Every structure is written in structure tokens, then in C-alpha cells.
Amino acid sequence: QVQLVESGGGLVQPGGSLRLSCAASxxxxxxxxxxxxxxxxxxxxxxxxxxxxxxxxxxxxDAVKGRFTISRDNTKSTVYxxxxxxxxxxxxxxxxxxxxxxxxxxxxxxxxxxx
Numbered sequence: 001q002v003q004l005v006e007s008g009g010g011l012v013q014p015g016g017s018l019r020l021s022c023a024a025s026x027x028x029x030x031x032x033x034x035x036x037x038x039x040x041x042x043x044x045x046x047x048x049x050x051x052x053x054x055x056x057x058x059x060x061x062d063a064v065k066g067r068f069t070i071s072r073d074n075t076k077s078t079v080y081x082x083x084x085x086x087x088x089x090x091x092x093x094x095x096x097x098x099x100x101x102x103x104x105x106x107x108x109x110x111x112x113x114x115x
Contacts (some may be wrong), residue, residue, distance in 0.1 A: 002026040002104040004096050005055060009109030012086055020109055022096030029077035032100055036070060036081045038092035038111075041084075048094070063089070086113045088089040 008020040033052050039045040049060045049070035058070050058109070069082040079096055093108040 002017050002098065002100055004104055004106035006094060006096055006109040007104040008034060009111045011112045011114065013115050014113055016086050016113070017082070017084045018086065020094055021085065022079045022081075022106060024079070024096075024098060027098065027100045030074040032098050034070075034072060034079040035097045036079070036094060037094075037097055038090075038094045039108075040089075040092040043092075045095070051079060070092060071085045074092060083111070086111075088113050 004024045006020060008018060008114040010018060012018050014026045019028065025029045031053055033050055036048040037045050037049050037072065039081060047061055048064055049058065050071045051058045051072050055072050057058055060068060067083065072079040091113045093110050095108045096106050098104045
């Protein structure tokens with residue numbers, strides 16, 4: 001069965017960096033695009049970044065462009081989200097998503113940006 005396991009969240013000061021990872025299993029990872037979403041307290045889940053199956057095409061939400069970088073390692077079935085210059089508005093649960101005949105989600109990893 002499809003499994004997505006996020007890690008790497010934590011507490012970071014404004015201006016800091018974090019790198020999130022999402023380890024995938026149960027499907028042919030290199031065939032599918034992967035997406036990071038986030039959900040801040042009291043807000044709807046929003047798309048953060050998407051990467052194509054080969055990693056050659058990426059796209060980002062306007063709020064994170066220039067600060068976040070999505071990447072993947074198909075040999076490790078893992079997708080990453082490098083987050084730089086974090087601010088308090090980046091505080092959220094971060095989820096990775098794969099659409100493999102249906103949408104699958106991980107359990108999320110919490111990112112808190114606070115001084």
C-alpha cells in the first residue's frame with residue numbers, strides 16, 4: 001500500500017531554515033509527480049510546491065517562491081522541501097501528497113517559526 005512519511009519539521013527562528021523529507025513506498029515513485037502542501041492553524045490546506053516525476057519541472061506557490069526548493073531523489077523514493085528565510089507565516093503542518101490512482105497523504109510534519 002502507498003505510504004508517505006514526512007520528517008524534518010521543528011521549531012525554528014524567523015530567518016532560519018529547515019529541510020523536510022517525505023519517504024514514499026508502495027508505488028513506483030519515479031512515475032509520479034509529488035507535491036508538498038501545508039495547513040496553518042485555522043486555515044485551509046494550500047499547495048506549496050510540486051515536482052514532476054523526473055524532477056525536471058517544479059512549481060511553487062507565490063508565497064514561497066525564491067525561498068523554498070522542492071527536489072527529489074528517485075533512487076531513495078524521497079522528496080524534499082528545502083525551506084529558507086522562514087517567517088512566522090510559514091508556521092503550519094506540512095504534508096506530502098502523491099496522486100496514484102487516488103490521492104495519498106502522509107501524516108504531516110509540524111513547522112513552527114517563532115522567536
